[in-house]
Amino acid sequence: MNERILSAGNLGIKRFFALDSRAYEKGALDVKTKELLGLVASTVLRCNDCITYHVVRCVQKGVSDEEFFEALNVALVVGGSITIPHIRRAVDTLDQCRKKQQEDKPIKL
Amino acid sequence: MNERILSAGNLGIKRFFALDSRAYEKGALDVKTKELLGLVASTVLRCNDCITYHVVRCVQKGVSDEEFFEALNVALVVGGSITIPHIRRAVDTLDQCRKKQQEDKPIKL
Amino acid sequence: MNERILSAGNLGIKRFFALDSRAYEKGALDVKTKELLGLVASTVLRCNDCITYHVVRCVQKGVSDEEFFEALNVALVVGGSITIPHIRRAVDTLDQCRKKQQEDKPIKL
Amino acid sequence: MNERILSAGNLGIKRFFALDSRAYEKGALDVKTKELLGLVASTVLRCNDCITYHVVRCVQKGVSDEEFFEALNVALVVGGSITIPHIRRAVDTLDQCRKKQQEDKPIKL
Amino acid sequence: MNERILSAGNLGIKRFFALDSRAYEKGALDVKTKELLGLVASTVLRCNDCITYHVVRCVQKGVSDEEFFEALNVALVVGGSITIPHIRRAVDTLDQCRKKQQEDKPIKL
Amino acid sequence: MNERILSAGNLGIKRFFALDSRAYEKGALDVKTKELLGLVASTVLRCNDCITYHVVRCVQKGVSDEEFFEALNVALVVGGSITIPHIRRAVDTLDQCRKKQQEDKPIKL
Numbered sequence: 320m321n322e323r324i325l326s327a328g329n330l331g332i333k334r335f336f337a338l339d340s341r342a343y344e345k346g347a348l349d350v351k352t353k354e355l356l357g358l359v360a361s362t363v364l365r366c367n368d369c370i371t372y373h374v375v376r377c378v379q380k381g382v383s384d385e386e387f388f389e390a391l392n393v394a395l396v397v398g399g400s401i402t403i404p405h406i407r408r409a410v411d412t413l414d415q416c417r418k419k420q421q422e423d424k425p426i427k428l
Numbered sequence: 429m430n431e432r433i434l435s436a437g438n439l440g441i442k443r444f445f446a447l448d449s450r451a452y453e454k455g456a457l458d459v460k461t462k463e464l465l466g467l468v469a470s471t472v473l474r475c476n477d478c479i480t481y482h483v484v485r486c487v488q489k490g491v492s493d494e495e496f497f498e499a500l501n502v503a504l505v506v507g508g509s510i511t512i513p514h515i516r517r518a519v520d521t522l523d524q525c526r527k528k529q530q531e532d533k534p535i536k537l
Numbered sequence: 538m539n540e541r542i543l544s545a546g547n548l549g550i551k552r553f554f555a556l557d558s559r560a561y562e563k564g565a566l567d568v569k570t571k572e573l574l575g576l577v578a579s580t581v582l583r584c585n586d587c588i589t590y591h592v593v594r595c596v597q598k599g600v601s602d603e604e605f606f607e608a609l610n611v612a613l614v615v616g617g618s619i620t621i622p623h624i625r626r627a628v629d630t631l632d633q634c635r636k637k638q639q640e641d642k643p644i645k646l
Numbered sequence: 647m648n649e650r651i652l653s654a655g656n657l658g659i660k661r662f663f664a665l666d667s668r669a670y671e672k673g674a675l676d677v678k679t680k681e682l683l684g685l686v687a688s689t690v691l692r693c694n695d696c697i698t699y700h701v702v703r704c705v706q707k708g709v710s711d712e713e714f715f716e717a718l719n720v721a722l723v724v725g726g727s728i729t730i731p732h733i734r735r736a737v738d739t740l741d742q743c744r745k746k747q748q749e750d751k752p753i754k755l
Numbered sequence: 756m757n758e759r760i761l762s763a764g765n766l767g768i769k770r771f772f773a774l775d776s777r778a779y780e781k782g783a784l785d786v787k788t789k790e791l792l793g794l795v796a797s798t799v800l801r802c803n804d805c806i807t808y809h810v811v812r813c814v815q816k817g818v819s820d821e822e823f824f825e826a827l828n829v830a831l832v833v834g835g836s837i838t839i840p841h842i843r844r845a846v847d848t849l850d851q852c853r854k855k856q857q858e859d860k861p862i863k864l
Numbered sequence: 865m866n867e868r869i870l871s872a873g874n875l876g877i878k879r880f881f882a883l884d885s886r887a888y889e890k891g892a893l894d895v896k897t898k899e900l901l902g903l904v905a906s907t908v909l910r911c912n913d914c915i916t917y918h919v920v921r922c923v924q925k926g927v928s929d930e931e932f933f934e935a936l937n938v939a940l941v942v943g944g945s946i947t948i949p950h951i952r953r954a955v956d957t958l959d960q961c962r963k964k965q966q967e968d969k970p971i972k973l
Contacts, residue, residue, distance in 0.1 A: 320734040323741070329715035331887055332722060332733075334879065339727045342505045342876055347494035352461055356499060359465045360472045360506040361728065363617075365802075366692075368731040369506075385456035388765040390465060395768060396451040397469040397478075399581075399617025400775045401797065404804040406768075407756040414759070429625045432632070438606035440778055441613060441624075443770070448618045451767055470619065472726075474911075475583075477622040497874035504877060508690075508726025509884045510906065513913040515877075516865045523868070538952040541959070547933035549669055550940060550951075552661070557945045560658055560832040565821035570788055574795045574826060578833040579946065581796045584910075586949040587833075603783035608792060614778040615796040615805075647843045650850070656824040659831060659842075666836045669941040674930035679897055683904045683935060687942040688837065690905045693801075695840040696942075712892035717901060723887040724905040724914075799944075835908075835944025 343376070351380040355390045362391065362405050363398035370409050375428050378416040387413060452485070460489040464499045471500065471514050472507035479518050484537050487525040496522060561594070569598040573608045576627070580609065581616035583623050589630050593646050596634040605631060670703070678707040682717045689718065689732050690725035697736050702755050705743040714740060779812070787816040791826045798827065798841050799834035806845050811864050814852040823849060888921070896925040900935045907936065907950050908943035915954050920973050923961040932958060 325333055343353045354376040361369035377387060391406050416426050434442055452462045463485040470478035486496060500515050525535050543551055561571045572594040579587035595605060609624050634644050652660055670680045681703040688696035704714060718733050743753050761769055779789045790812040797805035813823060827842050852862050870878055888898045899921040906914035922932060936951050961971050 320738060324733065324737055327711065327715050327737070329712075329719055331719040331883055332715060334883055335719075335722050335727075338876055338879055338883070339505050339730075342502050346498050347492060348464075348498045352464065353498070353502060355457075355461065356465060356468045356502045357506065360468050360503060363469045363473055364506065364728045366728040366731060369728055383456060384763065385765075388763050388768060389455050389457045389462070392765055392767040392771075393451050393462060393465045394469060395617070395771050396448050397466065397473065397618050399613070399620070400615050400771075401581075401800045401802040401805055402617070403775075404802065406760065410760055410763070411756065429629065433624065433628055436602065436606050436628070438603075438610055440610040440774055441606060443774055444610075444613050444618075447767055447770055447774070448621075473619045475619040475622065478619055493872065494874075497872050497877060501874055501876040501880075504726070504880050506727050508722070508729070509724050509880075510909045510911040510914055511726070512884075513911065515869065519869055519872070520865065538956060542951065542955055545929065545933050545955070547930075547937055549665055549937040550933060552665055553937075553940050553945075556658055556661055556665070557832050557948075560829050564825050565819060566791075566825045570791065571825070571829060573784075573788065574792060574829045575833065577792045578795050578799045578830060581800055582833065582946045584946040584949060587946055601783060607782045607784045607789070611778050611789060611792045612796060614775050615793065615800065647847065651842065651846055654820065654824050654846070656821075656828055658828040659824060662828075662831050662836075666839075666941050669938050673934045674928060675900075675934045679900065680934070680938060682893075682897065683901060683938045684942065686901045686905050687908045687939060691837045691908055691942065693837040693840065696837055710892060716891050716893045716898070720887050720898060720901045721905060723884050724902065724909065831944070833945050835940070835947070836942050838944070 351377070351382060354380055355382065355386070358409070359390055359394045359397075362394035362402055362409065365398070365402060365405050367405060367408050370405055371412050372428060374409050374412040375416060375426055378413065378420070378426055384413070384417075460486070460491060463489055464491065464495070467518070468499055468503045468506075471503035471511055471518065474507075474511060474514050476514060476517050479514055480521050481537060483518050483521040484525060484535060487522065487529070487535055493522070493526075569595070569600060572598055573600065573604070577608055577612045577615075580612035580620055580623050580627065583616070583620060585623060585626050588623055588627050590646060592627050592630040593634060593644060596631065596638070596644055602631070602635075678704070678709060681707055682709065682713070685736070686717055686721045686724075689721035689729055689736065692725075692729060692732050694732060694735050697732055698739050699755060701736050701739040702743060702753060705740065705747070705753055711740070711744075787813070787818060790816055791818065791822070794845070795826055795830045795833075798830035798838055798845065801834070801838060801841050803841060803844050806841055807848050808864060810845050810848040811852060811862060814849065814856070814862055820849070820853075896922070896927060899925055900927065900931070903954070904935055904939045904942075907939035907947055907954065910943070910947060910950050912950060912953050915950055916957050917973060919954050919957040920961060920971060923958065923965070923971055929958070929962075 354373050358373035361373055395402055419426050463482055467482035467486055470482055504511055528535050572591055576591035579591055613620055637644050681700055685700035685704055688700055722729055746753050790809055794809035797809055831838055855862050899918055903918035906918055940947055964971050
């Protein structure tokens with residue numbers, strides 16, 4: 320669907336998608352930290368698709384379970400109990416990623 | 429006002445305030461990373477008081493200007509142009525903190 | 538400003554304002570319960586003007602301090618730490634109302 | 647389900663539903679413009695059911711693809727990357743409507 | 756999934772879940788009122804899982820249909836038409852609970 | 865403050881600000897319609913600075929009072945009573961702009 324949207328010819332949308340990708344590239348902050356920022360932002364704003372994306376990216380960048388739950392705890396305290404269904408989603412995605420890692424399967428988006 | 433609220437005798441609120449403080453303490457993630465998470469969460473949720481708090485804490489923990497703007501850029505992309513007034517607030521607080529640092533004055537909350 | 542808006546001749550807005558007032562009138566639920574619902578809804582949505590309004594109405598309807606803090610605790614748990622600045626506002630308004638009550642002064646909106 | 651809700655006898659809810667319908671009727675602004683306003687409001691507030699409704703209405707009122715993507719671009723810039731899953735939904739609904747138009751089938755809500 | 760999350764060993768998250776449960780226990784306000792507060796807060800914040808939970812709890816605590824719709828009307832006026840899909844969800848859950856009550860079946864979470 | 869932010873050297877933020885400006889330029893939709901879209905999006909998301917900006921731009925582009933209130937009515941119905949303080953702000957800014965127009969003074973941002 321992203322390809323469909325980008326092919327529609329709206330320059331503003333195309334550029335926004337480019338900005339979105341670049342925001343998580345290595346800079347003064349490393350990619351792992353930026354993906355954790357993206358995960359917490361997505362969780363407090365309660366966007367399941369965004370959460371799934373950033374969980375996979377966090378796993379790819381070597382975030383440990385302990386780091387993962389500490390980041391989710393910040394989101395939970397800041398955003399309150401309405402984030403709980405989204406934290407469940409994040410942990411479910413994490414568990415699927417960890418299972419693939421144990422089976423030496425690739426973790427893809 | 430926090431003292432007034434904590435003195436009101438509601439145990440749930442008292443415990444919530446304790447959880448809030450502990451969420452940013454050192455664990456698997458260091459305090460600097462957690463404060464950046466708090467800053468981005470506060471910015472996308474557009475809470476000025478929370479932003480001011482986390483900017484000061486970030487400065488105290490040695491966040492550089494470049495790291496600071498990269499974190500704000502993640503918040504801006506995730507949360508959109510409605511976060512701009514809050515990003516202005518964050519940068520204004522940063523500038524005040526940097527000025528105090530140059531004058532060797534303490535940066536307090 | 539409400540009078541200015543109502544005088545502008547937009548029927549939809551005028552009717553919305555009427556619906557808004559009626560939502561808190563006595564029905565199967567009493568006014569006190571409805572004002573507590575309004576207070577919690579306003580707090581999790583972080584609308585300071587709405588919070589001030591519903592705190593004053595709660596006090597007028599005899600809500601005790603204990604009931605008041607229990608309702609705010611629900612809002613805090615559901616909405617998270619970003620509601621804290623608004624809970625401060627609510628408690629500050631409560632304190633002003635209580636002071637007026639002690640001085641036998643009317644509590645007006 | 648709307649009929650079930652309206653039959654429940656709560657006058658406030660019934661009147662709100664009436665206000666909701668009337669807000670998009672022709673006035674000083676035409677229906678097409680109002681439906682675009684509804685589409686952008688629904689997108690930044692991330693309500694998929696509302697988005698689907700307003701996309702169908704926009705198509706019925708002759709909104710072109712170019713106009714459609716420009717309105718979505720405003721929503722994307724204002725609301726940020728968390729609106730992207732909802733923009734995907736909007737474009738998917740648009741594509742379904744266009745397909746029905748090509749097959750000369752009615753576009754219904 | 757809650758058990759999975761609680762078993763992950765993050766003390767902050769564990770304590771938050773405990774605070775969440777306790778917020779709805781009997782205090783100066785009775786459980787029924789607190790569940791109505793939870794229902795309205797969940798509806799204006801548009802969290803379907805939370806809505807389902809609080810509807811079931813409201814039914815268990817004897818909330819009548821009339822009280823139920825009055826609380827939803829407050830949520831609708833405060834939160835606007837974007838809450839309508841969630842109000843549909845709430846009424847659907849209510850209808851399922853009422854059907855179970857008529858068949859003398861237990862209403863479980 | 866915008867100049868301060870743009871001078872900080874973060875390319876992502878700089879590009880975002882450019883996208884933000886371009887989103888309201890004439891395309892398939894005219895500037896007036898786009899500014900109304902921006903006004904309604906800002907009102908339902910409750911961003912006062914954004915509202916002030918778009919009200920001034922709407923006046924500059926010849927939006928009539930009737931059109932203005934119809935757009936605000938869409939925002940009010942979609943976003944609910946929590947938008948009322950922001951609708952007050954919008955109308956107050958409108959009145960200031962109209963006064964300047966009567967006095968033949970320029971309406972500036």
